[in-house]
Amino acid sequence: MKKGLIFPVPKFYDRYINLVPDVDLKDAFQLANEELNKFDIARYEPRGNYAYAADKWSMKDVFLHMADAERVFMYRAMVFARNDKGPLPGFDEEKYAANTLSQGRSLSDIVNELKATRMASEALFRGFNEAVMLRTGVCWKIETSVLALGFTLIGHQLHHFKVLREKYL
Numbered sequence: 435m436k437k438g439l440i441f442p443v444p445k446f447y448d449r450y451i452n453l454v455p456d457v458d459l460k461d462a463f464q465l466a467n468e469e470l471n472k473f474d475i476a477r478y479e480p481r482g483n484y485a486y487a488a489d490k491w492s493m494k495d496v497f498l499h500m501a502d503a504e505r506v507f508m509y510r511a512m513v514f515a516r517n518d519k520g521p522l523p524g525f526d527e528e529k530y531a532a533n534t535l536s537q538g539r540s541l542s543d544i545v546n547e548l549k550a551t552r553m554a555s556e557a558l559f560r561g562f563n564e565a566v567m568l569r570t571g572v573c574w575k576i577e578t579s580v581l582a583l584g585f586t587l588i589g590h591q592l593h594h595f596k597v598l599r600e601k602y603l
Contacts, residue, residue, distance in 0.1 A: 435458065435459055435564055435567050435581055436456050436457060436458055436459075437451065437454055437455070437456045437457065437459075437462070437585050438456045439568075439581060440579060440581050440582045440585065441568075441579065442570070442577055442578070442579070442582075443582065444573075444576045444577065444578035444579075444582050444586075445576060446576060447576070447578060447582065447583075447586045447589075449589075449593070450585070450586045450588075450589030450590045450592070450593055451582060451585045451586055451589050452589070453589040453592040453593055453596075454585050454588050454589045454592065459559060459567075459581065459584045459585065459588075460556075460559075460560075462584070462585060462588045463552075463555075463556050463559070463584075463588065465588075466552070466588045466591050466592065467552060469591070469592070469595055470545075470548065470549060470552065470591065471549075473545060473595075475541060475542045475545050476542075478493065478541060478602075478603065479540065479541045479542060481493055481541075481602070482494045482536075482540065482541035482544075483536075483537065484602060486601040486602060490601075491531055492536060493541065493598065493602050494534075494536035494537075494539065494541055494544050495531050495534055495536050496594055496597070496598060496602070497541070497544045497545055497547075497548055498531070498534040498536055498544055498547075498548075499527060499530065499531055499534075499594070500548055500590065500591055500594050501544070501547050501548040501551045502525075502527075502530050502531075502534075503527065503587070503590055504548070504551050504552065504555055504587045504590070504591075505551060506525050507555075507583045507584075507586055507587040507590070508551075508554065508555050508558055508583075508587070509522075510522055510571070510573050510578070510583050511558065511559070511562075511580045511583040511584065512558060513571060514569050514570060514571035514578075514579070514580050514583070515562055515566045515569060515580050517569060518571065519570070519571040519572060520571040520572040520573065521571070521572035521573070521574070521575070522571065522572065522573045522574070523574065524573065524574035555584075555587060559584050562580060566580060567579065567580045567581040567584070568580070568581060
């Protein structure tokens with residue numbers, strides 16, 4: 435299903451959804467995977483602990499944040515797909531990032547974790563038909579659909595890769 439079929443367009447997450455072209459979700463996954471697979475891990479491994487400012491996340495933390503957020507989006511999509519309307523709680527991304535233990539891990543290991551998470555996301559969304567993709571529920575205080583969550587997780591990656599290119603690489 436294409437992005438243009440998202441209804442309602444969830445406030446807050448629209449900033450991620452709007453970064454994705456109006457393509458079928460499976461094509462959006464392919465575009466995001468191409469970007470993820472192009473990332474030159476070996477080249478940036480020495481910079482994994484780099485943060486562009488004292489109060490910003492390291493490159494490793496950014497990748498772990500992407501994996502954590504994708505898992506949260508997947509969970510929400512599964513809940514709504516199973517016709518549970520929620521409401522589901524939000525999550526504190528700063529608290530999660532502060533507890534990643536990224537310092538003791540390689541950038542390669544973390545990026546590979548994100549890739550494995552992505553494979554699970556794709557498998558989950560492949561199992562949904564159009565009726566399921568249009569089901570909605572409430573995350574925190576925001577009504578959103580399964581389809582919107584799929585595009586949100588893709589757009590979230592696009593957002594963070596833009597930040598990586600501008601501030602880290």
